[in-house]
Amino acid sequence: MRRVAEWATTATLAFVVFLVLASFTGRWGVWAPEELLAGAIIALLVGLATGRLVWARGGWRLLQPHRWLLFLVYLVGPFLYAMTRANLDVAWRVITGRINPGIVRFNPGLRTDFGRTFLANSITLTPGTLTVDVDDGSGDFYVHWINVRDPSPTADAVCGPFPGWARRVAE
Amino acid sequence: MTGLIYAFLAIGAAFNALGAVALIRFPDVYTRIHGATKCTTFGSIFSILAVAVYGIAHGGGAGGTMAVRAFLALGFLLLTNPTGSHALARAAHRSGIKPFRAVVDRLEEAGHGPRTTDHGRRENG
Amino acid sequence: MIVALPFAAAGLAMLGFILVCMVRLSIGPTAADRAVALDTINTLVVATMVLLGAAFDLVVLLDVALVYALLSYVGTLYIARYLERGLA
Numbered sequence: 001m002r003r004v005a006e007w008a009t010t011a012t013l014a015f016v017v018f019l020v021l022a023s024f025t026g027r028w029g030v031w032a033p034e035e036l037l038a039g040a041i042i043a044l045l046v047g048l049a050t051g052r053l054v055w056a057r058g059g060w061r062l063l064q065p066h067r068w069l070l071f072l073v074y075l076v077g078p079f080l081y082a083m084t085r086a087n088l089d090v091a092w093r094v095i096t097g098r099i100n101p102g103i104v105r106f107n108p109g110l111r112t113d114f115g116r117t118f119l120a121n122s123i124t125l126t127p128g129t130l131t132v133d134v135d136d137g138s139g140d141f142y143v144h145w146i147n148v149r150d151p152s153p154t155a156d157a158v159c160g161p162f163p164g165w166a167r168r169v170a171e
Numbered sequence: 172m173t174g175l176i177y178a179f180l181a182i183g184a185a186f187n188a189l190g191a192v193a194l195i196r197f198p199d200v201y202t203r204i205h206g207a208t209k210c211t212t213f214g215s216i217f218s219i220l221a222v223a224v225y226g227i228a229h230g231g232g233a234g235g236t237m238a239v240r241a242f243l244a245l246g247f248l249l250l251t252n253p254t255g256s257h258a259l260a261r262a263a264h265r266s267g268i269k270p271f272r273a274v275v276d277r278l279e280e281a282g283h284g285p286r287t288t289d290h291g292r293r294e295n296g
Numbered sequence: 297m298i299v300a301l302p303f304a305a306a307g308l309a310m311l312g313f314i315l316v317c318m319v320r321l322s323i324g325p326t327a328a329d330r331a332v333a334l335d336t337i338n339t340l341v342v343a344t345m346v347l348l349g350a351a352f353d354l355v356v357l358l359d360v361a362l363v364y365a366l367l368s369y370v371g372t373l374y375i376a377r378y379l380e381r382g383l384a
Contacts, residue, residue: 021243021362024235087186087213090206094193099202101270105277117254124253125212130205131253132260133278142278144201144260144270151275180306187340188309191316194336200328203320207336215343218306222350222358225300233355240358244346244365248339251369255335258376263328265380 006055009063011047018043062114062170071169078161082126089127093146102148103132107140108155108163115171122162129158172228179221186214199271200263208256212248219245303351310344331375338368 018039023030061067093099110116116139120131123143133142143158155163193206219241226237264278298304314337321333342365349357 020239023239024232083209083213086209087189090193090209091189094189094196094206097196099198099272100274101202102273102275103264103270103278104275120257121250121253124257125209128205130201130208130260131257132201132264144205146202146205148274152277177302180302183343184306184309187313187343188316190336191313191340194317194320194333200326200332203329203332207332211336211339211343215339218310218343219346221306222303222346225303225350233353236355237350237358240355240362241346244342244358244362247362247365247369248342251365252339255369255372255376256332258373259328259331259335259379262331262376262379263326266328268326268328 003052007047007051009047010051010054011043014046015040015043056113061112067169074165074169078165079122079125082122082160082162086125086127100147101144102151103142103144104148104151104153104158105140105142106153106155106158107138108159108166110139110163110166110171112171115166118170119159119162119166122166123159126159126162172224176221176224176228179217179224183214183216183218183221186210186217188214190214200268201260201270204256204260204263208252212252215248216245219248298351299353300351303347307344307347307351310340310347314340314344328379331372331379334375335368335372338364338372342368 019031022032022035022039025032025035108119110119116134120134120141123129123131123141128146130144130146131141132144134140135142141155145158150157187210190207190210193210194203197203197206223238223241223245226234226239226241228234229237269279270276317333317337317340321330321337324330342361345357345361345364349355349361
C-alpha cells in the first residue's frame with residue numbers, strides 16, 4: 001500500500017511538472033492530446049523508477065498546501081532580502097579584500113532530509129556562509145564562514161532566522 | 172514594462188560580472204565558491220526574470236511558453252546551484268585543500284578531514 | 297535574426313564574463329578551482345542561452361537551457377565525487 005502511494009504521488013508530481021512545461025503548446029486550448037498521453041506515460045515510468053527514493057525519509061509533510069504558501073512567502077520575503085545583502089557583502093569583500101575565514105560547526109536541530117537540504121541551500125545563498133558538510137547521524141552543519149566572529153557559534157549567530165523557516169516549511 | 176526589463180537586465184549583468192571578478196580575485200577555493208555561487212545565482216535569476224517579463228509582455232502562445240520555461244529554468248538554477256557548490260566544497264575539503272588563513276577548522280577536528288589522494292595537491296608549484 | 301536588441305547585448309556581455317571565468321579555468325591552481333570555474337561557466341551559459349532565446353525569439357533555446365542546466369548539475373556532482381575518491 002505504502003509502495004503504491006509512493007509511486008502514485010511521484011508520478012502525479014512528474015505529470016504536473018510536465019503540464020507546466022508543455023503549457024501553451026497545444027492546438028486546442030492549452031495542451032495537445034498526444035502530448036498529454038506521452039507525458040502521462042513518461043510520468044508513470046518516472047514514478048515507478050524513483051518513487052522509493054523520493055519519499056525515503058519522511059517527506060510526506062511537504063504535501064500540505066500551507067507549506068507551499070509559506071515557501072512562496074519565504075522566497076519573496078526573507079530569502080530575497082538576505083540574498084541581496086549577501087551579494088552586496090561579496091561586492092564589498094571583493095573590493096576591500098578583507099576576509100577572516102574558518103569552518104565552524106553548529107546544530108540547528110533538524111531531523112528530516114528535506115529540512116536539512118532546505119537549510120543547507122539557504123545558508124549557501126545568504127551572507128558570508130557556505131555549507132561544506134552535514135553529518136547524517138547527528139545533524140551537525142559544518143559551515144565555511146567568511147568572517148568568523150565566534151569559533152563555536154550557535155545556529156542563530158550564523159544563519160539568523162533560517163532554521164525556524166526550515167522547520168516551518170520543510171519539516 | 173520596458174523600464175523593468177532594462178532594470179533587471181542591468182542588475183543581472185552587474186552581478187554576473189561581480190561573480191566572475193570574485194572568481195579571479197579571492198584567495199582560495201572556498202571563498203571562490205562563495206563569490207561565484209552567490210553572485211552568478213543572483214545575476215542569472217534577474218537575467219531570467221527579464222526574459223520572463225518580456226514573455227509576459229509579449230503575450231500570446233509564444234510569449235506564454237517563453238515565460239513558463241524561463242520560470243522553470245529559474246527554479247532549476249535556484250535548486251541545483253547551491254547543491255552543486257556544496258558538493259564541490261565538500262570534495263575540496265576531503266581532497267585535502269585547507270581553507271586559506273583559517274582561524275578555525277571544526278571539520279578537520281571532527282575527523283572528516285582530508286583523505287590522502289593525489290587530486291588535491293597543487294599541480295604546478 | 298535579432299528581434300530584441302537589449303537581450304542580445306546582455307548575452308554578449310555574458311560571453312565576456314565567461315571569458316573572464318576561463319582565466320581561472322586555465323590557471324587553476326588546483327583541480328577543485330578548475331571545477332568551480334567550470335560550474336560558474338555552466339550557470340552563465342544557461343543565463344546566456346535564455347537571453348539569446350529572447351533575443352532571437354527562439355523558444356527552442358530555452359528548452360536547450362533547461363536540459364543544459366540539469367545535465368551540467370549532474371556533471372558537477374560527478375566531478376565532485378571524482379575529486380573525493382577517484383573513479384569509483
